[in-house]
Amino acid sequence: MSGGSGAPDAGYLGGSAAPGGWLGTRDHKRIAVLFLGWSLGVFLLGIVYAVIMKLRAQSGIIDTHTYHQMLTQHGVLMVFLYVVPAIPSILGHFVLPLQLGAANMAMPGFSLWSFRFYALGTLCFLVSLFFGPTAAGWTFLTPFALTGEGAFMLMAAGLCLAALGWLVTGLNIIVTVHTRRDSGVGFFAMPLFSWGIYLAGYLLAAVGSLFAIIIVYLALSRAYAGGIFGPQSDPLLWQHYFWFVTTPAAYFALLPAVGVIGDMVAGIARKGFTGYRVTVGAMIALLGLSFTTWGLRMLGTGLSEDLGVVFAVLNLATAVPVALIAYCWLATLHRGAVLCGAPTTFVVAFLLQAGIGVAMGLCLGSLAAGRYLANTLFVTAQSHYLMMGGVMTALLAGLHWWWPKLTGRMYRQGLGRFAAGLYLVGLNLAFVPQILQGLAGVPRGVYTLPAELAGSELVSLTGVWIMITGLVLVASNLFGSLFDGPAAPANPWGAATLEWQAESPPPAGNFAAPPRAAADPYVG
Amino acid sequence: MGAEVPPSRPAGRPNPALLGAWTLAAAALAGWAFVAGFGGFLDQAVAPFGTYDIAVTARQWSWSFTYPNGWTADTLHVPLDRPVRLTLASEDVMHGLSVPALRLSEAIVPGRAGEAWFEADVADTFELRSDIYSGDGYSGMRTALIAESPAAFDAWLTRVSDIFSGRTDVEVGELLYNRKGCVACHSLDGTKRVGPSFLDAYGHEVETRDGGRVLADDAYIRESILEPNAVIVAGYEPVMTPYAGQITDREIAAVTAWLKTLSGHGGAEAAAVPDTTGADAGQKETE
Numbered sequence A: 001m002s003g004g005s006g007a008p009d010a011g012y013l014g015g016s017a018a019p020g021g022w023l024g025t026r027d028h029k030r031i032a033v034l035f036l037g038w039s040l041g042v043f044l045l046g047i048v049y050a051v052i053m054k055l056r057a058q059s060g061i062i063d064t065h066t067y068h069q070m071l072t073q074h075g076v077l078m079v080f081l082y083v084v085p086a087i088p089s090i091l092g093h094f095v096l097p098l099q100l101g102a103a104n105m106a107m108p109g110f111s112l113w114s115f116r117f118y119a120l121g122t123l124c125f126l127v128s129l130f131f132g133p134t135a136a137g138w139t140f141l142t143p144f145a146l147t148g149e150g151a152f153m154l155m156a157a158g159l160c161l162a163a164l165g166w167l168v169t170g171l172n173i174i175v176t177v178h179t180r181r182d183s184g185v186g187f188f189a190m191p192l193f194s195w196g197i198y199l200a201g202y203l204l205a206a207v208g209s210l211f212a213i214i215i216v217y218l219a220l221s222r223a224y225a226g227g228i229f230g231p232q233s234d235p236l237l238w239q240h241y242f243w244f245v246t247t248p249a250a251y252f253a254l255l256p257a258v259g260v261i262g263d264m265v266a267g268i269a270r271k272g273f274t275g276y277r278v279t280v281g282a283m284i285a286l287l288g289l290s291f292t293t294w295g296l297r298m299l300g301t302g303l304s305e306d307l308g309v310v311f312a313v314l315n316l317a318t319a320v321p322v323a324l325i326a327y328c329w330l331a332t333l334h335r336g337a338v339l340c341g342a343p344t345t346f347v348v349a350f351l352l353q354a355g356i357g358v359a360m361g362l363c364l365g366s367l368a369a370g371r372y373l374a375n376t377l378f379v380t381a382q383s384h385y386l387m388m389g390g391v392m393t394a395l396l397a398g399l400h401w402w403w404p405k406l407t408g409r410m411y412r413q414g415l416g417r418f419a420a421g422l423y424l425v426g427l428n429l430a431f432v433p434q435i436l437q438g439l440a441g442v443p444r445g446v447y448t449l450p451a452e453l454a455g456s457e458l459v460s461l462t463g464v465w466i467m468i469t470g471l472v473l474v475a476s477n478l479f480g481s482l483f484d485g486p487a488a489p490a491n492p493w494g495a496a497t498l499e500w501q502a503e504s505p506p507p508a509g510n511f512a513a514p515p516r517a518a519a520d521p522y523v524g
Numbered sequence B: 001m002g003a004e005v006p007p008s009r010p011a012g013r014p015n016p017a018l019l020g021a022w023t024l025a026a027a028a029l030a031g032w033a034f035v036a037g038f039g040g041f042l043d044q045a046v047a048p049f050g051t052y053d054i055a056v057t058a059r060q061w062s063w064s065f066t067y068p069n070g071w072t073a074d075t076l077h078v079p080l081d082r083p084v085r086l087t088l089a090s091e092d093v094m095h096g097l098s099v100p101a102l103r104l105s106e107a108i109v110p111g112r113a114g115e116a117w118f119e120a121d122v123a124d125t126f127e128l129r130s131d132i133y134s135g136d137g138y139s140g141m142r143t144a145l146i147a148e149s150p151a152a153f154d155a156w157l158t159r160v161s162d163i164f165s166g167r168t169d170v171e172v173g174e175l176l177y178n179r180k181g182c183v184a185c186h187s188l189d190g191t192k193r194v195g196p197s198f199l200d201a202y203g204h205e206v207e208t209r210d211g212g213r214v215l216a217d218d219a220y221i222r223e224s225i226l227e228p229n230a231v232i233v234a235g236y237e238p239v240m241t242p243y244a245g246q247i248t249d250r251e252i253a254a255v256t257a258w259l260k261t262l263s264g265h266g267g268a269e270a271a272a273v274p275d276t277t278g279a280d281a282g283q284k285e286t287e
Helices: A028-059 A064-099 A108-130 A152-179 A192-224 A235-269 A276-289 A294-301 A305-317 A319-333 A342-365 A367-373 A377-407 A413-439 A451-484 B016-045 B136-140 B150-161 B169-179 B218-226 B249-261
Strands: B052-059 B062-066 B076-079 B084-090 B095-099 B104-108 B114-118 B124-130 B142-148 B205-207 B213-215
Touching: A028 A064, A028 A108, A028 A377, A028 A451, A064 A108, A064 A152, A064 A192, A064 A235, A064 A377, A064 B136, A108 A152, A152 A192, A192 A235, A192 A276, A235 A276, A235 A294, A235 A319, A235 A342, A235 A377, A276 A319, A294 A305, A294 A342, A294 A367, A294 B104, A305 A319, A305 A342, A305 A367, A305 B016, A319 A342, A319 B016, A342 A367, A342 A377, A342 A413, A342 B016, A367 B016, A377 A413, A377 A451, A413 A451, B052 B076, B052 B095, B062 B076, B076 B150, B084 B095, B084 B104, B104 B114, B142 B150, B169 B249, B218 B249
Parallel strands: B052 B084, B076 B142
Antiparallel strands: B052 B062, B084 B114, B095 B104, B095 B124, B124 B142, B205 B213
């Protein structure tokens, strides 16, 4: 796969391909590249925090106060500025118009501003670190968020800007799906990735506006030592608002992840998608349930028994749509002529990791266990399985799937498979010890771990290093292909969705000739 | 690579029976998870009758446990094989009471009365800690839960609750001044509060509300504790709660001995007036 076979046409990446250069671009593909680069920086910073926090157990490299500050920054970076918005921002902007046969997003100015809000928000957050990082936890627990040290207001401003970016992205996605299906792509002939992004669009718009509002209220409560979340109010009030708003945010990461895997499963199996409408229905059901599941997060904070039962049932109800989706994936792969490339390895990794995350969710929904585990490292491990094992793996899978389209270059498949394997092994070594620690009742967010956990912490740290090695190999493989990768054909996977009818990389207007949409998006 | 891959072929429809069975299996698994956890959840929520009650107070970053006899300790001792009900209160921010070995985890929310119960069936020492972030000292907010046989538990409580053990009468009197709440109304420096100051009270004649005079001797002190409204010092209201039934004769004697040390008429010990207002040094049993 190496050696290069001549430089591909630079397409949208070429200097004159789009007006406005890069920072003023309105081309959805360039916006996606900007999001990719910026997100990568945020992710790297989040990983640095994670490693330093992990090292505390071995070396005492940081003190308690610094640890709580870093825990806060790690959470804000990874959750709000990276993993939650990553797939809609990067793959959503790049792939959605191509899959719909459109030349661009419906509102290119919104695309640009979604990136600007995100970048400005991140900058505000980073600058706030120099004026004093807050240590209130990434869920901004009151009263620590109200009275604790740190440049909280600047960080809050940054998060409001990021949330505005979500709102703008969501509106842009919804309008694009409704008005830019130029090639006669029917609503129920949209690829599953487009469905995932479309459904996420509603959550991005709703959560973006609500999150900005509650952050403003919290900041006002801090500024005036009063108000709805002020020192006189019940600390649980803020937590209810926070989880009500941010639990659906996890779904605007997970729904596009489901879409990515749906497209890839059909693509790598060389088949149409078995149970397309079932999967779309299940995704809509998940969207509906996304605003009803926050309460289980409160099980460890004195939630009443009646509400505990209601939220446990609602959480467990998500098992049905998840099972339907999983069935359709497996049925599609069944007897498929499965491609043995790096994307396949990432899909397998996703299925394993997300499966563990879902199984752990069942444990949390089983009330007696959930109540015991609610404040332990078990919950930390479960959210990492869903976010790192699920969303992050889906993002990596999607990047490997659409990289030839994004860059016009092919990367090394063998190295990609090896990197995916390392990532999978590292992730499990890192977080299985956390599951066991959680089962043993170790609370989350404690600086001092019991001495008997030193061994399992060492295993976990080793896992983190292996995972990072896998990610470094992923990056070197993908970015290395820009220098020595062979030119990618328009459709290296032989997939049927419309984006593969465009050149790799696509020109500024995406399609040289109008793409031909079929009734079945996966059978061309 | 595109030339190597075969073209996509249409998908079959999902097998309705298989899809139905798969979905039912998932629903059944979720249903089982709910049912399996529901009973234990309700058990945890409702304490049985006949519990041994201990009041838990959490604060940044320590615990205190108050037993039915009023004794307060910073470790939690419990009798084996008897349900123990904890009433939970926080003095500042949210805390969480967690004893993993007993599968106990309960939030303690400021301004709310919380409750948790458990029953230990193994004599051992378990770790009790907070599992909700409460600031920098959160990681160190832990203590011991000691489950022991009822006989050993009773012996422990009797031993640590005997305030005369290892203390002089004067020290016990000072301790009772703080623990019984006298400190709230009677100063030690002559300042007038709700009740008269204890400084130079003992051994002096005082004027009463009905115009008489009375000597503050042992009998007067005793009457003022047990039936405080029988004789009221001029300038004060009859608002003190009678302590009859709440204090022993030996404790009254200890308080009296201590009051003597605060008075010029009390004897040689009266030379120095200890500043103990608000102090509670001897109150806690530390293990």
